[in-house]
Amino acid sequence: MDTTAELGGQPRSDSAAVGRGGGDHIIVAATETFLAHRNLLFTVAYELLGSAADADDVLQETWLRWVGVDAVQVDEPRAYLVRITTRQALNRLRAMKRRREAYVGSWLPEPLLTTPDVACDVELAESVSMALMLVLETLTPTERAVFVLREAFGIGYDEIAAAVDKTPAAVHQIAHRARRHVEARRPRRSVTAGQAEAAVEAFRRALETRDLRSLLDVLAPDVVAISDGGGIKQATPRPIIGADKVARFIVGGLTKKDVALTVAATMVNGSPALALYVDGELDGVIAIRVEDTHVTGIYYVRNPQKLTHIESETPLTLR
Structure with missing residues (x-):
């Protein structure tokens, strides 16, 4: 047809x-x-x-x-x-x-360098955040489509039904199931833009100075670090959980003393983030989740195939 x-x-x-x-x-x-x-x-x-x-x-x-x-x-x-x-x-x-x-190792969404207006739109910034997009990965394709179209874009059930080839009644059920699934897993503790920027800046300084104590101060006890090398660059095969393990991994791995490390503040997926340059070359991008003024999620994308949208801003909109 x-x-x-x-x-x-x-x-x-x-x-x-x-x-x-x-x-x-x-x-x-x-x-x-x-x-x-x-x-x-x-x-x-x-x-x-x-x-x-x-x-x-x-x-x-x-x-x-x-x-x-x-x-x-x-x-x-x-x-x-x-x-x-x-x-x-x-x-x-x-x-x-x-x-x-x-896929070799952990998979992370492809980070986007976003325009300032994305960060100002709380609803849009949350919908493209690394944390939420990782939750969306746990949905089936149809559940993800229904959730995104309904919750992020506010599209009516009849239109969604036509898009996913389901009846409106079925879409209602799928939306309810997907919403319940996401709500059980999405971050719940919000912070202001200023608090998020302050936490990311403290994290940046700790990275550059290789200060273990400062890292522990900014990390939440249950922080999770995920790195994605795509089998092209070295990355941890599984998430690292816990402030002490994450801090030691960062100091011992991301901040090796025999390389010149530059950590630049940037804006990725509508939230404060960091771009890491090793000996002047982009090594990766760290998207950061902040809750209650502490870093609770570190998403380090090193796969060079996923860094093509970091050099120029990508305009996004829900309307």
């Missing part, structure tokens, strides 16, 4: 394009509509996949299907584009689930 027909649109014939003023005009109009919603579509795909590279591929697939649709038959282009993006992301997510079973 043609994908455009399945989604509710009609493939455009060459004669129809000519009758409305030519194919070039139609493609220009389709491009303008697509670009008007591109940041939203990327955010949808990224939250579903946890991978900017895969989200980019999904947007390319969405575009190819969108230009083949008769726009005259589409009442709400935004909803239609979100539907296409969701379906393409779900197809990719199911394939990625199988690939991740063979």
Whole structure:
């Protein structure tokens, strides 16, 4: 079945394009509509996949299907584009689930250098945070799509049902189950932006000075550190739990005395983070979760294939 027909649109014939003023005009109009919603579509795909590279591929697939649709038959282009993006992301997510079973070591979402407005939007910053995206990894692909579309983007149940090929009643049940699952696992203790920045800055100074005592002061007793090297760079095979173990791992591993270490403050996924440079080269990015003024989560991405969206800011939006 043609994908455009399945989604509710009609493939455009060459004669129809000519009758409305030519194919070039139609493609220009389709491009303008697509670009008007591109940041939203990327955010949808990224939250579903946890991978900017895969989200980019999904947007390319969405575009190819969108230009083949008769726009005259589409009442709400935004909803239609979100539907296409969701379906393409779900197809990719199911394939990625199988690939991740063979992933070397721990898997972390691909970090994004985000614009300042993302940090100012509390709802958006939480929805793309490393901590929440790791929780989303524990959902099934359909549960994740339903949760993200409903909780992050506020999309109606009927629209979600069309996107995931379920009945609205089934979507209600899936949403309830996914929400209960996420709420049981997501961080509950909030901090102000200033408290988060202060904790990250204290962590940064402790890293640069290799001060074990200072690290222990800023780490929560039950802090968890996860590192992702993708089999390309060295990383711990499993999470490290506990302030003492994490601090000693950092001092003994991340801050070796025979290398020149530079730790720069940055903004990743809408939250304060750190970029680590070893001998002048980017070694990785540390996303940090702060609760009650202490660091409770350290997510160290070293896999170079996941650091391609750190050099320039990625605009995100829920609207």
